[in-house]
Amino acid sequence: MADRARDISVIVVGGSYAGAAAAKRLAALSQQGFTGLKVTLVDRSTHYFHAVGFPKALVDDKYAEKSFLPLTGFFAGSSKHEYINQGLAAVVDAHHVELDDGRRLYYDYLVLATGGKAPGPINVAGRTKEAGLAEIRALRQGLEGAESVLVIGGGPVGVEVAGFVAATYPAKRVTLVHSHGQLLPKQFRIGVSNGAVEKLTALGVRVVLNDRVEIPDDFEYAAHIGHRVLRGTRAGQEYASDVQIPAVGFQVHSEYLAPLEAAVGRGALRAAGSGAIRVRPTLQLDADALPHIFVPGDANSLPGSTKFGFKAEMQGNTAAANIRRLIESGFDVANKTGAEAAAASAPAVGAWTDYVDLIMLPVGPNRGVAQICKIALGSSAVADFLVRQIKTRDFMLGLRKGYYPRPEKRKTD
Ligand SMILES: Cc1cc2nc3c(=O)[nH]c(=O)nc-3n(C[C@H](O)[C@H](O)[C@H](O)COP(=O)(O)OP(=O)(O)OC[C@H]3O[C@@H](n4cnc5c(N)ncnc54)[C@H](O)[C@@H]3O)c2cc1C
Structure with a gap:
């Protein structure tokens, strides 16, 4: 059994359906004895945009106004976890990412929940x-x-x-x-x-x-x-x-994987054309040496029938549950490589099933x-x-509000 107080850094990139679910569930572990865990949520936007309601937002300005929920209050009530409003420029290697502002961050676990985009005006590209x-x-x-x-x-x-x-x-x-x-x-x-x-x-x-x-x-x-x-x-x-x-x-946001992919092997991590990131049923990256990187939601290579907000949210929860299991199993992410890493992580993680x-x-x-x-x-x-x-009535916008509380004074964990 692992030491729950061990310092562990989890970076979640993307604060929409998949990423918000993963980040919230992981941050909640602080209250369950995982005192060394720090969750960092990185999103290039200042707000979550409720794409599900786009058809209504297009014709109804009041609803459009309400469809943007601020990310700044995401970790309200916590002084430890952090939201960073930046783009992910690159996954540099198995333990570092680089942000658009040049900052380099260390991770023990990485969740890539960057979704994708359509080419046209339904892809609301603005970052504020x-x-x-x-x-x-x-x-x-x-x-x-x-x-x-x-x-x-x-x-x-x-x-x-x-x-x-x-x-x-x-x-x-x-x-x-x-x-x-x-x-x-x-x-x-x-x-x-x-x-x-x-x-x-x-x-x-x-x-x-x-x-x-x-x-x-x-x-x-x-x-x-x-x-x-x-x-x-x-x-x-x-x-x-x-x-x-x-x-x-539809195109997946995955260009930031190029440096890591160059190290693993050309075309190994992403599908040609769509850019979808290849995953195993456990939502781990499909690469033996990288069992600590998870890809829930629209960014992954699961079938088109899974590309729905509520399924992305379920996958975010699965990714978080698997990270918890790996931490609890004592999986030593920093000192395992290749097939040894895959074998060591396998007993702990569970598959995501599409039952809805x-x-x-x-x-x-x-x-x-x-x-x-x-x-x-x-x-x-x-x-x-x-x-x-x-x-x-509201295109399920009400269900999203709990994830994005209004910014308030931060408390101590
Ligand atoms: C018009 C429309 C209507 C839809 N209607 C429905 C519906 O009715 N029901 C349903 O279930 N689903 C619906 N969907 C699908 C649903 O919106 C997606 O399945 C869901 O949003 C996927 O969630 P996700 O978290 O995987 O990715 P996304 O929602 O795409 O979120 C990705 C997040 O990552 C961030 N990001 C991306 N790249 C980077 C980067 N390099 N650095 C930092 N941050 C980054 C983005 O800012 C964003 O916050 C609809 C989609 C659209 C476009």
Whole structure:
């Protein structure tokens, strides 16, 4: 059994679903005898942005204002744990990271919960509340002046955004183009997909299936507002619109792994293309020598069906539980290497299991589709009622508030 009072430094990078869950759970260990443990949360943003509510924030300024929760009070009540508002520039080696300001920090355990980004305006890139709000407002202003809107990609985000834009601006022509024969990813039952088409169509959205819009190379944020004609891959198909909202092309934030990857082996840690960080079922990095680095949430290489906020949160909890087990098992992170390290850590850690099958998608403020334990609630009014009651009201923002208390005076542990 390990000495719980031993000095241990855990760095968690990313303070959203996965990182906030991991950091809160680890910091709570201070109250359970782990007196030497220090948790450092690093996030390049000053605020958590509630991306889940983006479809509502886009059309509702009051809600957008509330969607940014400050990270500065994250460790309220603790004088030991620390939040640092910086970007992670590099994981330098097995025990050091470097921040954008050049600071180099030591870690015994590292949690990389940096998620990812979509290319277009749904990726709120601003690193302060003011900058993020300005992006959302610019897009809303663009929508208000537009006659036609093109949403590219009929995954959950595209469906929700198209529904809210059409419901809020009924006079505008909204088109949703999706590259497959049915809306939404494969884990959704056909009844859910058909229900989404039906409810979007009722709101006046033109849904086009089996066509892929060619996204131009110059498609940066600012280019999405203004009249453009984009081509589809179907022969002769063109889409003219005044505002374009791509909801495709997810990329993981993992460029900071390049130095460590160079040491381990080219391409060993990240998938080509998406940049997803390869993990084992225990959420440990898939590298024998690095069993003390965990990657919960959207940044990891688990299947697309796990890329949901509540699953990222569950994974953050699993990563924290595994770190606790490693500490308790006496695993000596600094003095083990290679296969020896993997073998020493293996008995202590547990796998994350994806046992929740629950999806709720608002289609505009009053309607919605859902899937609960493989049961499709598509075109029914029951789905409308359930989604409205459970999700649409505040898009689960209330559930996040406990993670981000308002900044206050710090106490001593
Ligand atoms: C528009 C939209 C709607 C969605 N709707 C839903 C929904 O209804 N239900 C649902 O369950 N999920 C939904 N999702 C998915 C959900 O938001 C993600 O699965 C979830 O946010 C993933 O959490 P995460 O903690 O892994 O990463 P993220 O939420 O992406 O957070 C990553 C964090 O890391 C920080 N970061 C990144 N790189 C660095 C760096 N180099 N240095 C320092 N900090 C860094 C970022 O600032 C951020 O705080 C939606 C996503 C979008 C975009």
